[in-house]
Amino acid sequence: MADQPASVSSLPDPALQMGAFESMQSELRVQTLTRPSLSYWQDAWQRLKANKRAILSLYIIIAMLLFTVFGPLVWRVDPAEQDLLQVSSAPGAERSAIIVAPYSAWDALEAPQIADAQDADAAAPASVPVNITDLQLAETATTQQVRLEWQPMAGAADYAVYRNLVEPTGPGTFGLPLGTTGSKETRRYEDLLDLRPGPLYYSVVAMDALGHELPQSKTLRVNVANAITLDEAADRQLIKPGETRELGSQVNFALHPMGTDYLGRDMLALLMQGARVSLFIGIAAPMLFVLFGIVYGSMAGFIGGRTDQLMMRFADFVVALPFLLFMILFKIAFGIGPGESGIIPLIVAMVVLLWPATARLVRGQILQVREEAYVNAARLLGAKTGYLVLRHMIPNTMGVILVTLTFAIPSAIFTEAFLSFIGMGVAAPTASWGSMSNDGIKSMVTHPHELFFPALMISITVLAFNLLGDGLRDALDAKMRSRE
């Protein structure tokens, strides 16, 4: 192989005459790029765009922000306003109500059915049924009153009336004892107690002369309809002033797309207000402590030496503080005055306790970047410390910082929700998703929507920030790239 070039030059080729050559135009195409060059951030953005989950999460977060910022402009319901006609109403609950006459005493209660009772006693026991029969409504059941009546039974001296939300399965499951009729002659009962629209199960139990319950009972399923008196409808501005409505006509209660809470406040408006508190704490606190961490960490990393040692040791101590206990401790130490929401103490406590993680991270990054050649070059050219930090150090650690921030937000939202849930977070009139969950859990069995919606909001937001954080980490930081 080695002798080949020599043999080529030694052989005079007749084709290789002077005329066979022509001057060649030199072209500088060596450096042409096939693709446009991308900066770090452009590259990261392209990677992020390719990550469908992260982009979807980004949209969810933007939607959440729009919901809390512009939501109240669209849905103009005061979250503090109480709708006492619809307390704890589920979304999609019946809103129409019939207008009924104001309450008047049930005359029949005053005049017991002595006549037929005497008849029953006079007649042979065979003609009197051995159980309560014909338990029925005396008139349409409404939220104003439920009136029951039934036929006598043999051996009953008195009747007890019970009410339940679920169907009773036997003695002991009749539910709320409403009262007794007082005598065997009265076989009517009027229930006025805190009536809500929906199905109710009324049970009438026969009692003996000693007041013991007999095994005989009868249960009736009653569908209670919304009803409102004319005066009340006018009071609550359900009827326009001056408008006359007939009894029996329908009015509609105010609309609550997500139902109301236990105080009759509109859930949608509350969620918007709660989002404002939760997201504000969730975003402001991490921003502040990450900022502090950057300043602290870059100072320690840049100064180095004994100062660095001392500063980082202090950070280690702060890390060792039990986080939640100290959050609570600081909350008491700062104190909440009357009428204050408690948002600021919460943020301050988070900043005081959570900065060291970022500080450590930034310090590590700064120590790394400090050894880079371009930093030395800049220093050689006479760059001042401040310039170095701002121009080289911070921008080169920005990716890691951004990822930290994105993961700090969901944990801050969690912390706020957690503290508000145990009653150590925002103070009463201010609602956050956490405090709404705390209110909702008390009536979780009967009105699950009061817990479900705020819990769903927290979960979706935290999920979105976590997935966006994953995407950002993959896009920005090659070293931390998760292997998925």
Next chain:
Amino acid sequence: MLLYALKRLIQGLITVWFIATATFLAMHAVPGDPLSGAKAMTPEIRKNLEAKYGLDKPVSQQYLIYMGNLAHGDLGISFTQKNREVNDIIREHFPVSATLGIMAVVFAGLGGTLFGALTALYRNKWPDTVIMIAVILGISVPSFVFAAFAQLAMVKINGAIGFSLLPVAGWGSVSHIIMPSLVLGLGTMAYLTRLMRSSMLEIISSDYIRTANAKGLPPTRIFMKHEMRNAVMPVVTVLGPAIAAITTGSFVVELVFAIPGLGRYFVQAVQQLDYTVIMGTTVFFGAFLVLMVILVDLLYGFIDPRVRVS
């Protein structure tokens, strides 16, 4: 090794001192004092009480007394409960929290390693997808929501089968522990699963696993001896903070399930502004956290010989 342990222990003591000081300062920054919440009293009685509790002395002297008592292991007497020492309260309620916490850590540790290893082995197949979706949920849904829904589900299940499969709330028997500790450990389990998965994936693609395969070792042996043992390392490191976080973060689960643990007691003390109990509990939990981190670090040295050298 012994020197290292000793060094860590001294560091830990300094940290506990720092925690105690921070707690003391935080409590003294609270507006008002422990006596201002009590019933109206004449200045004389107040003076007497202040003298009794040492509240009339300057803050620096109070600090010295507090530290002196702390060194003797005396955390003081409750302000709201008559003749009840903070030590007694901790002795009575901490075992409950600890039992709950240990069970939760066991659930989280076992579940995390198992599920993490599974996802890595079945990467991009259906077990991976299912478990990772569950993990995302576990990380994103707050523990109180899990607690509430677990309780609600249990009510429905107990109602449906007609007898009590698991108690819905309370404390006392083994069956009381199961549901709260599962709920308590769920978040940590999700986190550990993720950690285990990425660590396992890294191990699987490493050279010595290829060597082991080339040698013709049986897959189970490779899995147990080479993959699991190495992949579990990062999980062990975070176990220390996890134990402390679980044990001290059990307020919610204790509140929801009505468990008489120290967490619930702490929340109660905060609501009643029972200063000595708050301070005592915080210092105790802080010391416990520090101890756990040190223990796990030492344990890590035993598992991974490389750490002992450095």
